[in-house]
Amino acid sequence: MSYNAKEIEQKWQKIWLENGEFEPKDNYSLEKKYILSMFPYPSGRIHMGHVRNYSIGDALARYYRKNDFNVLHPIGYDSFGMPAENAAIKHNVHPRAWTYENIDYMTKELDRLGFSFSKKRMLATSDPLYTKWEQEFFIKLYEKGLIYRKNAIVNWCENDQTVLANEQVEDGKCWRCGNEVIQKDMPGYYLKITKYAEELLQDLKTLEGKWPSQVITMQENWIGKSFGLEFKFKFDNETRDKLDGIGGFSVFTTRADTIYGVTYTALAPEHSVIKKLLEKNLLDESVAAKIKNILKQSPRERQSKDKDGVFLGIYVIHPLTGEKIPVWMANFVLIEYGGGAVMSVPAHDERDYEFAKKFGLDIKQVVKPDDDKSICDEAFVDDGVLIESAEFSGMDSKSARKAIIEKFEQDGIGKKVINYKLRDWGVSRQRYWGAPIPIIHCPDCGLVFEKLENLPVTLPDDVAITGEGSPLDRHPSWKFTTCPKCGKQAKRETDTLDTFFESSWYFARFASDDKTWKDVAFDKKSVDYWMGVDQYIGGIEHAILHLLYARFFQKALRDLGYLRDDEPFSNLLTQGMVLKDGAKMSKSKGNVVDPDELIEKYGADTARLFILFAAPPQKELEWNDSAVEGAYKFLNRLYDRSSNVIKTDKIPKINHSNLNKDEKYARMKVYEALKKSNEVYTSSFAFNTLIAACMEALNALNAQENKEVLTEGYFIILNLLEPIVPHIAHELSQSIFNKANFGKIDLLDEVFEQDTISLAVTVNGKRRAQIEVSSDTSEEDIINTAKDSVKKWLEEKEIIKQIYVKEKLVNFVIK
Numbered sequence: 001m002s003y004n005a006k007e008i009e010q011k012w013q014k015i016w017l018e019n020g021e022f023e024p025k026d027n028y029s030l031e032k033k034y035i036l037s038m039f040p041y042p043s044g045r046i047h048m049g050h051v052r053n054y055s056i057g058d059a060l061a062r063y064y065r066k067n068d069f070n071v072l073h074p075i076g077y078d079s080f081g082m083p084a085e086n087a088a089i090k091h092n093v094h095p096r097a098w099t100y101e102n103i104d105y106m107t108k109e110l111d112r113l114g115f116s117f118s119k120k121r122m123l124a125t126s127d128p129l130y131t132k133w134e135q136e137f138f139i140k141l142y143e144k145g146l147i148y149r150k151n152a153i154v155n156w157c158e159n160d161q162t163v164l165a166n167e168q169v170e171d172g173k174c175w176r177c178g179n180e181v182i183q184k185d186m187p188g189y190y191l192k193i194t195k196y197a198e199e200l201l202q203d204l205k206t207l208e209g210k211w212p213s214q215v216i217t218m219q220e221n222w223i224g225k226s227f228g229l230e231f232k233f234k235f236d237n238e239t240r241d242k243l244d245g246i247g248g249f250s251v252f253t254t255r256a257d258t259i260y261g262v263t264y265t266a267l268a269p270e271h272s273v274i275k276k277l278l279e280k281n282l283l284d285e286s287v288a289a290k291i292k293n294i295l296k297q298s299p300r301e302r303q304s305k306d307k308d309g310v311f312l313g314i315y316v317i318h319p320l321t322g323e324k325i326p327v328w329m330a331n332f333v334l335i336e337y338g339g340g341a342v343m344s345v346p347a348h349d350e351r352d353y354e355f356a357k358k359f360g361l362d363i364k365q366v367v368k369p370d371d372d373k374s375i376c377d378e379a380f381v382d383d384g385v386l387i388e389s390a391e392f393s394g395m396d397s398k399s400a401r402k403a404i405i406e407k408f409e410q411d412g413i414g415k416k417v418i419n420y421k422l423r424d425w426g427v428s429r430q431r432y433w434g435a436p437i438p439i440i441h442c443p444d445c446g447l448v449f450e451k452l453e454n455l456p457v458t459l460p461d462d463v464a465i466t467g468e469g470s471p472l473d474r475h476p477s478w479k480f481t482t483c484p485k486c487g488k489q490a491k492r493e494t495d496t497l498d499t500f501f502e503s504s505w506y507f508a509r510f511a512s513d514d515k516t517w518k519d520v521a522f523d524k525k526s527v528d529y530w531m532g533v534d535q536y537i538g539g540i541e542h543a544i545l546h547l548l549y550a551r552f553f554q555k556a557l558r559d560l561g562y563l564r565d566d567e568p569f570s571n572l573l574t575q576g577m578v579l580k581d582g583a584k585m586s587k588s589k590g591n592v593v594d595p596d597e598l599i600e601k602y603g604a605d606t607a608r609l610f611i612l613f614a615a616p617p618q619k620e621l622e623w624n625d626s627a628v629e630g631a632y633k634f635l636n637r638l639y640d641r642s643s644n645v646i647k648t649d650k651i652p653k654i655n656h657s658n659l660n661k662d663e664k665y666a667r668m669k670v671y672e673a674l675k676k677s678n679e680v681y682t683s684s685f686a687f688n689t690l691i692a693a694c695m696e697a698l699n700a701l702n703a704q705e706n707k708e709v710l711t712e713g714y715f716i717i718l719n720l721l722e723p724i725v726p727h728i729a730h731e732l733s734q735s736i737f738n739k740a741n742f743g744k745i746d747l748l749d750e751v752f753e754q755d756t757i758s759l760a761v762t763v764n765g766k767r768r769a770q771i772e773v774s775s776d777t778s779e780e781d782i783i784n785t786a787k788d789s790v791k792k793w794l795e796e797k798e799i800i801k802q803i804y805v806k807e808k809l810v811n812f813v814i815k
């Protein structure tokens with residue numbers, strides 16, 4: 001009989017499904033592992049990135065199950081969002097139908113890959129039962145002040161009548177219709193993530209060594225904490241009169257030590273002072289036009305453009321020197337940060353320097369490098385020693401910052417502040433296919449929450465989805481309702497929630513016993529048992545948004561009493577991308593390999609084996625057809641040679657010392673793989689090295705005759721590979737060992753102890769090291785190992801002679 005992947009895989013998938021083997025157990029006294037791969041968006045089909053993500057997670061889940069842990073390994077779908085509406089526009093299908101058809105299809109694909117997901121805990125975030133609790137959270141968060149409504153400036157397309165995310169603005173134009181995007185002041189709902197800025201930052205420390213350091217750094221930068229001085233620039237008298245008595249504006253600087261180098265100040269184009277100037281027609285037409293032009297660009301776009309700006313014809317007074325300083329508008333000043341204005345020090349800040357050069361503004365050096373090198377054609381941005389800075393001259397930057405801030409505080413003209421770059425999270429979307437915001441606008445009572453017993457507020461089915469405006473807003477009846485408070489005619493909120501809202505708590509929902517899903521958001525007992533996620537696996541592209549929102553939600557839901565822990569994901573593995581011909585697989589590049597075709601041709605086990613063998617999970621994986629072929633051949637070999645194995649349900653007890661050299665070697669190879677496995681499955685995830693070790697072991701086993709050694713070796717190899725290639729492993733284990741359940745195997749030290757020789761390594765006759773090698777190591781390998789052990793004595797030396805005295809020593813003669 002030869003290896004028939006399809007038959008074997010269908011057989012085992014059926015057995016697993018019928019036995020419900022992958023359901024988490026309710027016995028909370030067992031030690032648990034919660035293994036979670038990021039859930040997919042139901043775009044239509046599984047791609048290779050998914051195969052990689054879920055093969056990693058599945059290997060871990062199966063490993064822990066085999067080692068007697070109670071394992072939760074769930075999957076669901078992040079099923080609200082724009083693509084469903086785009087499909088509706090393009091193909092005239094209902095977003096709901098499109099979404100749920102895709103979910104069905106993708107679930108079959110995942111099943112065909114043999115992933116050991118819980119079926120009972122499966123969910124889609126567009127399910128009404130999911131929306132119900134999400135809306136409850138919205139209301140509770142609002143009541144707690146963690147959600148609020150405010151007007152803010154957003155990207156708006158007049159043509160499509162909708163808000164656009166920054167990512168949907170291309171070159172100042174709408175990505176859909178090409179219309180000029182404008183900045184519009186609009187009401188929206190915001191989550192107060194800034195309230196947790198400090199905790200989100202501090203708790204990153206508890207994740208060190210458990211999350212990739214790159215992700216931690218990215219989150220730190222995103223939160224962007226900085227210390228500095230905040231003070232107010234006062235207008236000169238003439239400016240104050242012009243502006244109806246506005247006294248000045250605030251700035252924030254992290255470099256108070258450079259304050260004597262201020263030669264101009266700059267405002268964000270949205271700054272209220274500029275608004276006033278425009279209102280009062282105090283600017284030349286060309287100046288006003290320039291400002292309006294920059295206002296049209298999204299802040300992100302402006303950052304990518306050259307420095308640009310314009311003089312506003314007004315002045316402030318320097319707080320320490322009393323000098324008159326010109327006020328400019330500059331495109332790189334952000335309205336949402338540090339008061340939307342800066343003190344500009346071109347000698348010591350790159351952006352200010354570029355700007356000053358462009359517009360011929362003064363550059364005044366006030367910090368000199370320690371080594372006294374003069375600065376010439378660029379800003380000197382490092383700390384140094386102050387010059388030209390009155391009583392602060394001669395101080396180093398650090399002490400000067402402290403002293404200058406103290407002076408401002410003493411004089412009552414400024415204060416030390418902490419600033420964060422993190423902004424509150426806007427969650428309003430003018431879309432149909434999202435969770436409705438459970439709010440009602442009443443002409444008398446204002447903003448009223450839907451009653452909890454009426455949740456979920458569900459979407460109407462009869463909508464016209466045209467891509468223009470919000471279908472909910474245009475729906476004739478859905479948006480009209482009665483006020484839950486006073487009973488009068490009122491209107492529903494027609495905005496829906498950003499889909500990141502749903503992905504911020506799904507992991508905790510999974511952790512809650514599915515039997516309680518109808519009745520509570522989270523069942524305390526089960527959620528406390530299963531959370532946090534012991535191993536979370538997903539793409540690096542989620543390093544900030546999703547992973548930060550989820551951390552915030554965890555803390556907010558903790559403070560509402562729903563959850564216990566401070567952090568949701570105890571360990572994080574970010575997998576690398578799957579590439580072909582050096583580029584990320586994508587439809588537009590035409591370099592996609594379809595998992596379905598791969599499974600059809602070789603089977604799921606080959607797909608899984610290849611994807612875990614081709615690269616360590618953290619690294620990029622380059623597609624390689626011949627490596628797929630190689631994985632398939634290995635499984636064939638494993639299957640074919642199994643006919644030599646003794647059929648038994650007792651693993652042979654072997655007397656190691658009676659074995660010959662080859663047998664000992666084969667056995668050692670098997671145990672080497674076993675020795676590696678625990679570390680691979682529990683910390684390094686270097687499946688590629690484990691698979692390589694199993695391949696070597698199988699080769700060694702095939703080279704000799706002892707059936708007992710072969711049988712024991714097979715048992716161990718099947719055990720080690722089961723999490724990776726479960727179908728073939730179960731099949732062989734059942735047919736050879738009469739069981740498909742795998743258990744723990746003890747590591748036998750004796751296997752490693754035998755047959756090694758110890759050699760002294762000398763350099764010019766001086767003993768420098770002692771090495772251990774297996775007795776059958778070749779002379780060449782022995783010399784290489786010896787060389788390695790005395791590397792530091794050989795560095796930059798020439799080896800004139802190397803002498804090997806068999807089983808005694810290696811000597812290097814060097815010059």
Ligand code: ANZ
Nearest residue numbers: 226252253254255258333334337338340341345348349
């Ligand atoms: C003067 C100065 C001199 C600055 C110097 C830097 C170097 P972080 O560390 O990122 O918080 N800044 C303040 N508000 C801004 C805004 N709304 N838009 C753009 N830039 C703004 O950066 C703080 C620094 O960024 C501040 O320190 C300010 O420039 C600038 F040699 O003040 B600095």
Ligand code: ZN
Nearest residue numbers: 442445483486
């Ligand atoms: Zn009312």
